[in-house]
Amino acid sequence: MNRNFVLPRRPQVSRRPRRGSLAALAFAAAGLLAGAGLVAPAASAAADYTQSATQLSSSQAQISFTPTTASLYVDVHYTGVPGIGQQNVRMTNSSGTWSYTVGGLSTGTVLDYWFTYEKSGPQYDTPHFSYTQGGATGTVGAPAFSPAGGTYAGAQTVTLTTATSGASIRYTTDGSTPTASSTLYSAPISVPTSRTISAIAIKSGSANSPVTSATYTIGAQAGCTTQPNVPNFGPNVRIFDPSMSAAAIQSQLDTDFNAQKDTLTAQFADRRVAHLFKPGTYNVHDNVGFYTSVAGLGQNPDDVQINGDITVDAFNASDQGVALQNFWRSAENMAVTPSSGNDRWAVAQAAPFRRMDVRGGLQLYPASYGYASGGYIADTRVSGQTASISQQQWYTRDSALGSWAGGVWNMVFSGTTGAPANTFPNPPETTLATTPVSRDVPYLYVDGSGNYRVFLPSLRTNASGPSWAGGSTPGSSLPMSQFYVVKAGDTAATINSALSSGCNLFFTPGIYHLNQTLNVTRANTVVLGVGYPTLVPDNGVNAMQVADVDGVRVKGLLFDAGTTNSQALLTVGASGSTGDHTANPATLQDVFFRIGGQIAGKATNSLVVNSNNTIIDHTWAWRADHGNAGTVGWTTNTADTGVLVNGNNVEATGLFVEHYQKYQVIWNGQGGKTIFFQNEMPYDVPDQASWNAPSGVAGYAAYKVGANVTSHEAWGMGSYCFFDTNPAVSSYHAFEVPNNAGVRFHSLLTVSLNYRGTITHVINDAGGTTPSGTVPVDVVSYP
Numbered sequence: 179m180n181r182n183f184v185l186p187r188r189p190q191v192s193r194r195p196r197r198g199s200l201a202a203l204a205f206a207a208a209g210l211l212a213g214a215g216l217v218a219p220a221a222s223a224a225a226d227y228t229q230s231a232t233q234l235s236s237s238q239a240q241i242s243f244t245p246t247t248a249s250l251y252v253d254v255h256y257t258g259v260p261g262i263g264q265q266n267v268r269m270t271n272s273s274g275t276w277s278y279t280v281g282g283l284s285t286g287t288v289l290d291y292w293f294t295y296e297k298s299g300p301q302y303d304t305p306h307f308s309y310t311q312g313g314a315t316g317t318v319g320a321p322a323f324s325p326a327g328g329t330y331a332g333a334q335t336v337t338l339t340t341a342t343s344g345a346s347i348r349y350t351t352d353g354s355t356p357t358a359s360s361t362l363y364s365a366p367i368s369v370p371t372s373r374t375i376s377a378i379a380i381k382s383g384s385a386n387s388p389v390t391s392a393t394y395t396i397g398a399q400a401g402c403t404t405q406p407n408v409p410n411f412g413p414n415v416r417i418f419d420p421s422m423s424a425a426a427i428q429s430q431l432d433t434d435f436n437a438q439k440d441t442l443t444a445q446f447a448d449r450r451v452a453h454l455f456k457p458g459t460y461n462v463h464d465n466v467g468f469y470t471s472v473a474g475l476g477q478n479p480d481d482v483q484i485n486g487d488i489t490v491d492a493f494n495a496s497d498q499g500v501a502l503q504n505f506w507r508s509a510e511n512m513a514v515t516p517s518s519g520n521d522r523w524a525v526a527q528a529a530p531f532r533r534m535d536v537r538g539g540l541q542l543y544p545a546s547y548g549y550a551s552g553g554y555i556a557d558t559r560v561s562g563q564t565a566s567i568s569q570q571q572w573y574t575r576d577s578a579l580g581s582w583a584g585g586v587w588n589m590v591f592s593g594t595t596g597a598p599a600n601t602f603p604n605p606p607e608t609t610l611a612t613t614p615v616s617r618d619v620p621y622l623y624v625d626g627s628g629n630y631r632v633f634l635p636s637l638r639t640n641a642s643g644p645s646w647a648g649g650s651t652p653g654s655s656l657p658m659s660q661f662y663v664v665k666a667g668d669t670a671a672t673i674n675s676a677l678s679s680g681c682n683l684f685f686t687p688g689i690y691h692l693n694q695t696l697n698v699t700r701a702n703t704v705v706l707g708v709g710y711p712t713l714v715p716d717n718g719v720n721a722m723q724v725a726d727v728d729g730v731r732v733k734g735l736l737f738d739a740g741t742t743n744s745q746a747l748l749t750v751g752a753s754g755s756t757g758d759h760t761a762n763p764a765t766l767q768d769v770f771f772r773i774g775g776q777i778a779g780k781a782t783n784s785l786v787v788n789s790n791n792t793i794i795d796h797t798w799a800w801r802a803d804h805g806n807a808g809t810v811g812w813t814t815n816t817a818d819t820g821v822l823v824n825g826n827n828v829e830a831t832g833l834f835v836e837h838y839q840k841y842q843v844i845w846n847g848q849g850g851k852t853i854f855f856q857n858e859m860p861y862d863v864p865d866q867a868s869w870n871a872p873s874g875v876a877g878y879a880a881y882k883v884g885a886n887v888t889s890h891e892a893w894g895m896g897s898y899c900f901f902d903t904n905p906a907v908s909s910y911h912a913f914e915v916p917n918n919a920g921v922r923f924h925s926l927l928t929v930s931l932n933y934r935g936t937i938t939h940v941i942n943d944a945g946g947t948t949p950s951g952t953v954p955v956d957v958v959s960y961p
Contacts, residue, residue: 225246226245226246226247226295226297226302227243227244227245227246227293227295227304228243228244229241229242229243229244229293229304229307230242230388231289231291231307231309232317232318232319232320232385232387232388233311233312233317234279234317234318234319234341234342235342236283236284236285237281237282237283237284238279238280238281238283239279239280239283239289239309239311240277240278240279240280240319240320240341241254241256241269241277241278241279241280241289241291241309242275242276242277242320242388243269243275243276243277243293243295244274244275244276245274245276245295245297247297247298248274249276249295249296249297250296250671250694251268251269251295251296251693251694252268252269252271252276252293252294252295252296253266253267253268253269253293253294253295254266254267254269254278254291254292254293255267255291255292255293255294256280256289256290256291256292257289257290257291258287258288258289258290259280259281259282259283259287259289260282260284260287261282262282267718268693268717268718268719270695271326271694271695272322272323272326273322273323273326273390273391273392274326274392275320275390276295277320279341283311284311285311285312286310286311287310287311288308288309288310288311289308289309289310289311290306290307290308291306291307291308291309292304292305292306292307317384317385317386317387317388318340318342318345318379318380318381318384318385318386318387319340319341319342319345319379319387320340320379320387320388320389320390321338321339321340321347321349321363321377321378321379321387321390322338322339322340322341322390322752323336323337323338323375323377323390323392324336324337324339324725324726324751324752324755325697325699325725325726325727326392326697326699334369334727335366335367335368335369335726335727335757336366336367336369336375336392337366337367337726337752337754337755337756337757338363338367338375338377339752339753339754340379340387342379342381342384342387344381345379345380345381345384345387346362346363346379346380346381347362347363347377347378347379347380348360348361348362348363348377348378348380349361349363349367349375349376349377349378350375350376350377351367351373351374351375351376355376355389356376356377356378356389357378358378358380358386360378363377365756366726366755366756366757374391374392375391375392376389376390376391377389377390377391378390401660401679401680402659402660402661402662402676402679402680402681402682403679405658405659405660405661405662405663405681406658406659407629407630407631407657407658407659408628408629408630408658409630409658409661409663409684410663410665411663411665411686412663412665412666412686412687412688413666414450414451414452414686414687414688414709415451415452415454415686415687415708415709416430416434416451416452416453416454417454417456417475418430418453418454418455418456418460419456419458420456420457420458420459420460424460424461424462427460427462428462428463431453431462431463431464431465432465434451434453434467434470435464435465435466435467435470437449437467438451438467438468438469438470439465439467439468439492439494440492440494440496441492441494441496441497441503442494442496444467444468444469445468445503445505445775446775446776446805446806446809447468447469448689449468449469450469450470450687450688450689450709450710450711450712451469451470451471451687451709452470452471452472452473452686452687452708452709453470453471453472453473454473454474454475454622454708455472455473455474455475455482455484455512456475456482456624457474457475457476457481457482457624458482458483459483459485460482460483460484460485460486461485461486462484462486463486463487463489463517464484464486464487464488464489465487465489465490465491465492466488466489466490466507466508466509467490467492467507468505468506468507469506469507469687469709469710470507470508470709470710471507471508471510471687471708471709471710471734472488472507472508472509472510472512473508473509473510473511473512473621473622473708474510474511474512474513475511475622475623475624475630476511476623476624477623477625477633477650477651478511478646478649478650478651479511479512479513479533479534479535479559479646480513480535481623482511482512482513483512483513483515484512484513484514484515485515485517486514486515486516486517487514487516487517487518487521487522488509488512488514488521488523488534489521489522489523490504490507490522490523490524490525490529491522491524491544491545492504493545497548498548499544499545499546499547499548500544500546500548500549500550501524501525501526501543501544501548501549501550501551502526502549502550502551503526504524504525504526504529504550505525505526505527505528505529505798506528506529506710506736506770507525507528507529507710508529508530508531508532508734508768509523509530509531509532509534510530510531510532510533510534510619510621511532511533511534511621511623512533512534512535513534513535513536513537514534514535514536514537514538515537515538516536516537516538516539519538519539519562520538520539520540520541520562521536521538521539521540521541522540522541522542522544522545523540523541523542523553524541524542524543524544524545524550525542525550525553526550526551526552526553527551527552527553527798527800527834527836527856528736528768528770528798528800528834529553529554530553530554530555530556530768530796531553531554531555531556531558532555532556532557532558532618532619532768533556533557533558533618533619533621533644533646534555534558534559534560535558535559536558536559536560536561536562537561538560538561538562539560539562539563539564539565539580540560540562540563540564540565541565541567542564542565542566542567542569542572543565543566543567543568543569543584544568547567547568548568549568549570550568550569550570551569551570551571551856552569552570552571552572552573552834552856553569553572553573554572554573554574554575554796554832555572555573555574555575555577556574556575556576556577556618556795556796556832557575557576557577557618557619557644557645557646558574558577558578558644559577559578559579559644559647560577560578560579560580561580562580562581563579563580563581563582563583564579564580564581564582564583565582565583565584566582566583566584566585566586566589567583567584568584568586569584569585569586569589570586570587570588570856570896571586571587571588571589571590571854571856571894571896572589572590573590573591573592573831573832573853573854573894574589574590574591574592574594574597575591575592575593575594575613575616575795575831575832575853576592576593576594576613576616576618576638576641576642576643576644576645577593577594577595577643577644578594578595578596578643578644578647579594579595579596579597580596581596582596582597582598582607585598585605585606585607586606587606587896587927587929587954588602588603588606588608588894588895588896588925588927589606589607589608590608590609590853590854590893590894590925591607591608591609591610592609592610592611592612592613592831592853592893593610593611593612593613593616593640593641593642593643594609594642594643595642595643597609602894602924602925602956602958603925603927603954603956603958606927606956608893608894608924608925610853610893611642612640612641612642613638613640613641613642613831613853614639614640614829614851615637615638615639615763615793615829616637616638616641616793616795616831617635617636617637617638617763617765617793617795618635618638618645618651618653619635619731619733619734619767619768619795620632620633620634620635620704620706620731620733621633621706622684622706622708623655629657629658630657630658631655631656631657631658632655632656632658632661632682632684632704632706633651633653633654633655634653634654634655634656634704634731635651635652635653636651636652636653636654637761637762637763656682656704658684660680660681660682661681661682661683661684661704661706662676662677662681662682662683662684663684663686664676664683664684664685664686664688664690664711665686665688666688668690669692669693670692670693670694670695670696671694673690673696674694674696674697677696677697677698677699677700677703678697678699680700682703682704682705682706683703683704683705683706684706684707684708685705685706685707685708685711685734685735686707686708686709686711687708687709687710687711688709688711688712689711689712689714689738690711690712690713690714691714691716691740692713692714692715692716692719692721693716693717693719694719695715695719695720695721695722695723696713696721696722696723697722697723697725698722698723698724698725698730698732699725699727700725700727701727701728701729701730701762702727702728702729702730702731702762703729703730703731704730704731704733705722705730705731705732705733705735706731706733706734707733707734707735708734710734710736710770711734711735711736712735712736712737712738713735713736713737713738713747714738714739714740714777715737715739715740715744715747715781716740716742717740717742718740718742718743718744718745719744720744720745720746720747720748720749721737721744721747721748722737722747722748722749723748723749724748724749724750724751724764724789725751725752726750726751726752726755726756726757726788726789727757727764728757728759728761728762728763728764729759729762729763729764730750730764730765731764731765731767732748732764732765732766732767732769733765733766733767733768733769734767734768734769735768735769735770736770736771736772737769737770737771737772737784738772738776738777738779739771739772739773739774739777739779739780739781739784739815739817740777740779740780741777741778741779741780742780743780743781743782743816744780744781744782745781745782745783746781746782746783746784746785746786746822747771747781747783747784747785748766748769748771748784748785748786749785749786749787749788750764750766750785750786750787750788750789750792750825751764751787751788751789751790751792751825752788753788753824754788755788755789755790755825756790757789757790758790758791759789759790759791759792760790760791760827763789763791763792763793764789764791764792764793765792765793765795766785766787766792766793766794766795766797767793767795767796768795768796768797769785769796769797770797770798770799770800771784771785771797771798771799771800771820772800772802773800773801773802773815773816773817773838774801774802774805774809774810774814774815775800775802775804775805775806775809775810775815776805776806776809777806777809778808778809778810778814778815779809779815779817780815780816780817781817782817782818782819783817783818783819783820783821783822784799784817784819784820784821784838785797785799785820785821785822786822786824787821787822787823787824787825787828787847788824788825789825790825790826790827790828790847791825791826791827791828792825792828792829793828793829793830793831794821794828794829794830794831794833795830795831795832796831796832797821797830797832797833797834797835798834798835798836799820799821799834799835799836799838799842800820800834800835800836800837801815801817801820801836801837801838801839801860802815802837803836803837803858803860803861803862810862811862812839812860812862812863812864812868812903816839817838817839818838818839818840818841819838819840819841819842819843819844820835820836820838820842820843821833821835821842821843821844822843822844822846823843823844823845823846823847823850824846824847825847826847826848826849826850827847827848827849827850828845828847828849828850828851829850829851829852829853830850830851830852830853830855831852831853831854832853832854833852833854833855833856834855834856834857835855835856835857835880836856836857836858837858837859837860837861838860839860839869839878840871840878841871841878841879841880841881841882842857842859842878842879842880842881842897843855843857843880843881843882844882844884845881845882845883845884845887845890846884846886846887847887848887848888848889848890849889849890850883850887850889850890850891851890851891851892852881852891852892852893852895853892853893853894854893854894854895855881855892855894855895855896855897856896857880857881857896857897857898857912858897858898858899858900858931859877859878859880859897859898859899859900859901859909859912859937860901861900861901861902861903862902862903863877863901863903863904863907864903864904865904865906865907866904866906866907866908869907871910875910875911876908876909876910876938877907877908877909877910877937878909879909879910879911879912879913879914880897880909880912880913881895881897881912881913881914882913882914882915883914883915883916883921884916885916886916887915887916887921888916888918888920888921889920889921890915890920890921890922891921891922891923891924892922892923892924893923893924893925894924894925895913895923895925895926895927896926896927896928896929896954897912897913897927897928897929897937898928898929898930898931899928899929899930899931899934899935899936899937899948900930900931900932900934900935901934901935902934904935905933905934905935906935907935908935908936908937908938909935909936909937909938910937910938910939911937911938911939911940911941911942911943911945912926912928912937912939912940912941913926913940913941913942913960914941914942915941915942915960917942917961919961921961922959922960922961923941923957923959923960924958924959924960925956925958925959926940926941926945926956926957926960927940927954927955927956927957928940928945928948928954928955929948929952929953929954929955930948930949930950930952931952932952933948933949933950933951933952936948937955940955940956940957940960941957941960942960944957944960945957
């Protein structure tokens with residue numbers, strides 16, 4: 179396994195793998211009872227709503243419901259689709275109109291449908307309605323608005339879309355009804371002052387869509403109010419002060435670690451915790467367990483001095499001395515003087531080490547020299563040697579190292595002084611002098627008056643070294659009075675209410691079930707989490723939608739798919755977004771996705787990026803290969819794709835995507851860049867026939883660049899196969915890209931773990947077939 183850094187005490191053996199089409203959006207029992215007339219006994223009034231059903235195509239119809247009084251939810255129930263029984267679905271809200279598209283129809287199909295809706299607290303049922311599907315032509319899909327109508331502090335840029343391919347959109351902004359002669363929509367509409375946009379979609383040979391409208395109130399927002407600058411962070415945030423005794427702090431640290439350390443009992447438990455150290459000096463040893471964040475509350479790393487260790491040595495018997503499952507933990511914004519001269523951070527995925535000043539060496543391998551599968555460092559200084567030893571892949575960004583030792587398959591660096599030279603594959607080091615675009619994470623700190631603030635680091639281009647190397651990270655800050663602190667008991671409604679009032683969000687450790695999508699519509703909104711707050715969408719809703727606006731920052735969240743399929747867990751920008759965010763992009767940092775493991779989750783896509791210029795900085799999208807009983811299996815935790823990028827000039831630094839059932843990553847946008855990619859294909863493919871790509875080749879590529887893309891570049895890319903259920907399965911290639919000079923890949927590899935299945939080529943038709951012995955096949959550059 180370790181081909182280039184021979185360690186006498188460690189035998190060269192292969193890695194031990196970790197243990198371990200859309201269903202209809204079937205609603206829960208409440209929806210079934212509503213359909214049977216057992217819920218919402220009060221009859222609805224026709225004045226409460228308008229409704230319609232319109233044909234979108236020969237096989238689809240859109241059902242719409244517009245309540246007179248805004249509803250928290252609307253469910254549609256319908257029968258009549260051939261081959262399936264009654265369906266009960268939570269509809270999607272756009273500018274006050276709730277809609278749902280029914281598929282599987284043919285000419286003459288008769289739908290019987292009715293609604294359940296909320297009005298000012300009580301729930302009501304409507305009468306039944308009937309719709310008959312017509313021929314190939316029908317009614318054009320109604321225009322949708324992004325962002326939705328509402329009250330905003332500043333000017334907005336509104337995108338209009340229709341579900342009908344080939345349709346044009348006409349619109350007005352003066353309150354008049356749009357017609358075929360109104361202004362043609364060709365680019366996003368600027369809304370600098372309050373106004374109503376009305377739109378109609380038109381296509382020759384089809385009936386015009388209904389007119390839809392959205393009202394935007396600009397500049398009247400009062401902003402986030404009544405939030406304290408010294409908040410109550412709830413019971414799962416430990417705040418330590420240097421005036422506390424070292425023994426008392428150590429006791430709390432040890433208690434938390436003992437509850438969070440065991441791989442068998444804590445890996446998929448509900449407990450979440452954060453350790454936050456106020457500025458000062460501490461003589462403690464913080465061993466970091468599952469779902470634990472450790473961070474300093476200084477404005478810069480050296481404001482918090484740890485004379486001891488920040489480490490991850492669990493020594494569980496079940497782990498056999500390896501770190502392959504050391505997930506979901508983090509260390510940030512501290513200076514550490516290690517007790518033994520070397521700090522240890524032996525982790526796998528979703529375990530960032532950020533803004534750290536290590537005054538000694540840093541060991542990235544377990545004390546037993548056991549296996550570890552990959553990790554991430556950013557904005558960090560290590561005065562001594564950083565040693566990876568048994569790490570398969572690793573990515574280090576915008577940092578300073580005394581020196582580096584070791585490398586198994588691919589060690590990747592960008593903007594890191596002290597990094598080894600670019601020598602892939604012998605030794606397997608991939609080094610870029612700078613990071614094209616980067617921005618350090620937003621973080622909580624305490625100012626000189628004892629108030630809490632969130633610091634917002636500035637954007638960097640062609641960065642090298644830590645952002646704080648000059649003494650302080652450039653940027654600005656926001657008071658906590660502009661943040662709503664999300665704690666146990668908060669619902670999607672309370673969180674959305676805070677967002678709509680102009681608040682940023684600070685998520686404390688916990689698990690938050692969402693029965694409606696969280697809508698981030700205001701430019702420069704900050705969504706910051708500590709202690710791995712976990713968002714679980716219920717009833718098939720998408721967990722979070724970010725509008726196509728400047729400067730939104732999302733950091734430190736775990737999205738855990740619910741048991742009813744969601745189309746996406748996190749979406750940035752509406753489909754077709756065209757805004758230019760070069761000067762102030764959205765950033766997604768330490769944002770993680772899980773399908774199954776704790777619950778039998780389902781989501782078609784985990785992350786969808788439609789906005790241009792977005793920075794994806796350290797994400798792990800994981801369809802679980804092991805977990806609690808009944809939560810993992812080919813037909814249990816279903817998920818097509820981990821990351822789907824449609825926006826242009828999107829950059830990913832530290833992209834970990836594993837085990838999805840089709841393409842792991844699909845990149846359709848122009849000008850994309852990826853620095854570091856680690857992937858495992860799905861373990862549980864039942865047979866080859868179940869896993870052949872639409873092109874007819876064997877298997878799905880791990881990383882697919884769209885056929886129309888003319889510019890894309892990537893460095894340090896690895897994909898592994900471990901087809902444990904059926905080792906006869908193979909994938910034709912791991913990377914599928916269009917053949918042109920503007921699409922360039924550097925330092926790629928494939929591996930068959932324990933020779934369970936094969937990957938025939940590395941990229942397109944280049945690179946050999948994975949051999950036995952867990953030996954990589956390397957491609958230095960393509961084309």
